Amino acid sequence: MKKLFILPVTAMLVLSLMGCAPNNTQTNAAPKGTDASTTNAGSGSGGQAKVKVMKMASANAKDRSLTRGLVKFGEIVEKETGGSVKVEVFADGQLGGDIAVFEGMKIGSIQGATMSTGPIASFAKRFNVFDLPFLFKDTDTAYKVLDGKIGQELLNDLPAAGVVGLSYMENGFRDLTNNKREVKSVDDVKGLKIRTLENELHIELWKTLGAVPTPMAITELFTALEQRVVDGQENPSGNVKLNKFYEVQKYITKTGHVYNASPLLVSNKFWEQLSDKEKEALKKAATEATAWQRQENQKETADAYDFLTKNKMTVTTLSPEEKQKFVDKLQPVYDKYKPIIGEDLVNRLLEAVK
Numbered sequence: 001m002k003k004l005f006i007l008p009v010t011a012m013l014v015l016s017l018m019g020c021a022p023n024n025t026q027t028n029a030a031p032k033g034t035d036a037s038t039t040n041a042g043s044g045s046g047g048q049a050k051v052k053v054m055k056m057a058s059a060n061a062k063d064r065s066l067t068r069g070l071v072k073f074g075e076i077v078e079k080e081t082g083g084s085v086k087v088e089v090f091a092d093g094q095l096g097g098d099i100a101v102f103e104g105m106k107i108g109s110i111q112g113a114t115m116s117t118g119p120i121a122s123f124a125k126r127f128n129v130f131d132l133p134f135l136f137k138d139t140d141t142a143y144k145v146l147d148g149k150i151g152q153e154l155l156n157d158l159p160a161a162g163v164v165g166l167s168y169m170e171n172g173f174r175d176l177t178n179n180k181r182e183v184k185s186v187d188d189v190k191g192l193k194i195r196t197l198e199n200e201l202h203i204e205l206w207k208t209l210g211a212v213p214t215p216m217a218i219t220e221l222f223t224a225l226e227q228r229v230v231d232g233q234e235n236p237s238g239n240v241k242l243n244k245f246y247e248v249q250k251y252i253t254k255t256g257h258v259y260n261a262s263p264l265l266v267s268n269k270f271w272e273q274l275s276d277k278e279k280e281a282l283k284k285a286a287t288e289a290t291a292w293q294r295q296e297n298q299k300e301t302a303d304a305y306d307f308l309t310k311n312k313m314t315v316t317t318l319s320p321e322e323k324q325k326f327v328d329k330l331q332p333v334y335d336k337y338k339p340i341i342g343e344d345l346v347n348r349l350l351e352a353v354k
Contacts, residue, residue: 052273054087054266056112057101059218061242062091065300066114066262069169069293073264073285080281085274087112097217099198106162108269116171116260118199123161126154128201129341129349133330136259136353139170139298145352146261150345155263164266166286169293171236171260172301176253177245178232179225182314183253186210186325195221195233205257205333209326218243225249236260237304238297246311253316254305257326264290 058067074087095101095110098119104110121127136142146168155165176183178192190210196202198215206213214230224230225248264286309315338346
């Protein structure tokens with residue numbers, strides 16, 4: 001039987017009187033007829049000033065440099081816009097995996113994010129070029145390309161996919177972990193069930209190495225590892241540490257098979273609501289926050305291997321000879337994806353990284 005709750009008569013009279021009084025309580029709900037990302041705030045002169053709320057998504061842990069980079073971006077944005085743009089960061093995949101978040105940015109329900117180039121390539125195929133295996137020899141080479149003409153050229157592809165790209169933060173070089181055996185050679189990869197990014201090139205990469213690739217969002221990964229749905233996964237060491245994969249994985253090999261840039265993205269629908277001054281503020285904030293985040297990520301990477309060793313993971317470094325065997329075995333991936341990405345772009349990039 002449903003319980004009924006009856007207010008005392010006195011309480012009912014009080015509520016009735018409150019209903020007649022003017023309501024000065026501020027609300028974050030957007031007024032009818034306005035965009036959901038816009039709220040009203042007092043302007044200080046008795047009027048109402050629109051505050052554009054920017055929900056930004058990160059699939060990474062809240063302490064990861066990429067998430068903290070978004071927080072830094074938000075701090076700079078709010079300062080540079082005088083508070084007309086307010087940034088709210090949602091970590092740990094609260095707004096969904098990368099593919100779902102990108103879809104959200106396209107329709108404007110999510111205003112910004114940072115994510116690896118692999119998922120972005122599902123919407124802008126030329127971004128696959130940055131995920132070609134063993135492309136960048138080090139981060140300095142990656143920065144020169146990403147911050148140069150080729151990097152900007154690829155960002156110019158994004159508005160057609162519904163987003164604006166402001167800069168390239170970084171996820172870092174991806175390593176292989178698993179719970180079956182130590183991987184010291186390319187032959188040790190054969191037969192391992194490996195979670196991959198939701199990206200066809202990454203799936204092809206692991207098939208070529210003889211693994212059994214299983215694409216899934218990172219938000220599902222810990223449980224999949226714990227329940228042995230997959231044997232392993234591949235991620236930068238900072239993610240392995242902060243997502244606590246060391247609790248369910250025994251081995252990590254420093255393969256460095258893909259360098260993951262992580263572009264800072266803004267929903268095109270949100271971008272079009274901004275004034276020219278606000279757009280410039282976001283660009284400035286992206287430049288400053290990206291430089292800060294890259295430095296933080298380098299620190300995370302350096303610290304992560306020591307941490308993982310202390311937490312009983314076996315950390316393996318490939319010999320130069322064995323690493324070259326990985327490179328050689330993955331040449332067919334280049335042959336397959338050159339015509340898909342565009343031979344001219346691939347050739348220009350290969351020349352740029354020399």
